[in-house]
Amino acid sequence: MDSTKLRFFAPCPSGLEGVLEQELHDLGVPMTTKTDGGVAFLAPWSSMYWVNLKSHIASRVLWEVGQTPYLSEDDVYRAAYHLSWPDWFTSAQTIKVKVSARRCPLTSLDFITLRIKDAVCDKFMAVRHKRPNIDTHHPNIRLDAFLDESTVTFYLDTSGDPLFKRGHRIVSVEAPLRENLAAGLLRLAGWTPNDVLLDPMCGGGTIPLEAALMARRIAPGQSRAFAFEHLIIHDPKLWGHLREASRVKQLAEVPAAIYASDQDPAAVKIAQRTFQGAGVAIDIRLKQSDILALEAPAEQGVLLINPPYGVRLNRPEELDAFYPKLGDWLKQRFNGWRAYIFTGDLRTPKLIGLAPSKRIPLFNGPLECRLYEFLIVSGSMRKTIPKPDKRG
Ligand SMILES: C[S@@+](CC[C@H](N)C(=O)[O-])C[C@H]1O[C@@H](n2cnc3c(N)ncnc32)[C@H](O)[C@@H]1O
Incomplete structure (x- = not known):
């Protein structure tokens, strides 16, 4: 799988897109496109691990699993149903669907969220005869959808908790920076x-x-967990190698x-x-x-x-x-x-x-x-x- 280039999107705090792009280049990810709110990149699966582990600036790493034009909620349902969700995670995992939009002509994002959730669960029922449960607080798997005026893009969130949660903050002061x-x-x-x-x-x-x-x-990200560990295509050996490669380079x-x-x-x-x-x-x-x-x-x-x-x-x-x-x-x-x-x-x-x-x-x-x-x-x-x- 690792020679195949996949599409990812790393969101970041507004205003940091330029320095995130530089950071991705430093991390050996050259094929980047900066947009408002983050940086898209084309890279092998191993780079997704590396960016999750090493990026100081990205908020998450989203894996783009599908993109299609739409006119109605039914089109969004069909596009979501068409994707191979059961190849990526199992019905034993809990899921959450999050939808965001810019200039989307459809009236209710809540309704679109519901339609995508239905599509994913219907697909599981058709293929595995069992559907994943929804957990809006601590899901194992987060599905993101982004709609612009004519296109819906589906992502699987490979990070889970946002990457600024390093796991070091024990107690918080007033007004800490992320x-x-x-x-x-x-x-x-x-x-x-x-x-x-x-x-x-x-x-x-x-x-x-x-x-x-x-x-x-x-x-x-040295000592935290990531959502990609729940994915069927997760490669624990490769992940272990990368963590070790990073650890031995510590000063x-x-x-x-x-x-x-x-x-x-x-x-x-x-x-x-x-x-x-x-x-x-x-x-x-x-x-x-x-x-x-x-x-x-x-x-x-x-x-x-x-x-x-x-x-x-x-x-x-x-x-x-x-x-x-x-x-x-x-x-x-x-x-x-x-x-x-x-x-x-x-x-x-x-x-x-x-x-x-x-x-x-x-x-x-x-x-x-x-x-x-x-x-x-x-x-x-x-x-x-x-x-x-x-x-x-
Ligand atoms: C906005 S907070 C800094 C938050 C910090 N960057 C973080 O992420 O946790 C401002 C800090 O300035 C400190 N402060 C206010 N007046 C100060 C002064 N005269 N000398 C030193 N520190 C001061 C406050 O105690 C507070 O911790």
Whole structure:
């Protein structure tokens, strides 16, 4: 099977499609097409295993099992019935059908979901005389269908739980970033394992943890389960080889220092436990500190800051007083560093009094955010700040 190229789609948080495509190329998957919300790729089955195991940025890997034009719900039913579901999983597995659509002319997505579920179960009854049960909470197998104005595409989800669930987070802090968003921010910031990293508002430690995993080449999916393990065509031997191939490439230590801190002792404790659980506690120099008390730990490096912002945490007036101090702190102590601030507060450049050299639009769930880049060079940043446009 492994010489055959199959079609897959890896969704990701909006705004990370470009860095996901780069990551797929780095993972040896060259045949990619970037679209809104993810990257399609053509690759052998083994690449599906590899991307599930190694991608820091993809949210899932969906295997495209069919695509067909449609006009009505009956067409969707027939197209779903036509597919060889009993060749891919058994009636002993529980299933869930999820439908999403863009510009679909049919009126009810719930009804389409029901028709696809009927088609799959009818097919099983016809071929195996037994149908799989539905489990909408913890299904073994997730079937996805996507409808545009004229075409329905069917997918089998090979990941199961979304890939940002690495299995490391034991307890959560308030407003944690999703792991794949944190990894995407590191890529967008151009951070590489050879750069010193400082996250001085680390909360539960999502950003330094992703950095440490990348730097040590520890696969983010190393210790979790995947939906493909339930598929009939799963190849446990090949999967075992790939996991082992990844494991032997792990490095014993990070090439450059990773620093993390937070003013909140409870957050620091949670971060500490999470780093220990992921086996990277020795790689991250973690301490409790107010950000403004920190000195630059190296002559150069990358600062990645995810401050609290009004919508989710703190009151806007507190932040208004804090941001100018943050700007002074950067200018006075981080000469030579590249600083990145990820925030939903589009007034940030104005409030900190620094001109960003880049502003990258991103979404944190439904919240529109920016990743601002500030190149801290003495003197040069004190110029007048250009008025931010309405979109920040
Ligand atoms: C949005 S959260 C960061 C979440 C983090 N990226 C994660 O994924 O868990 C902001 C963090 O900033 C911390 N914080 C707020 N003011 C601070 C200050 N003056 N110095 C250091 N940390 C501060 C808060 O305790 C909180 O953990």
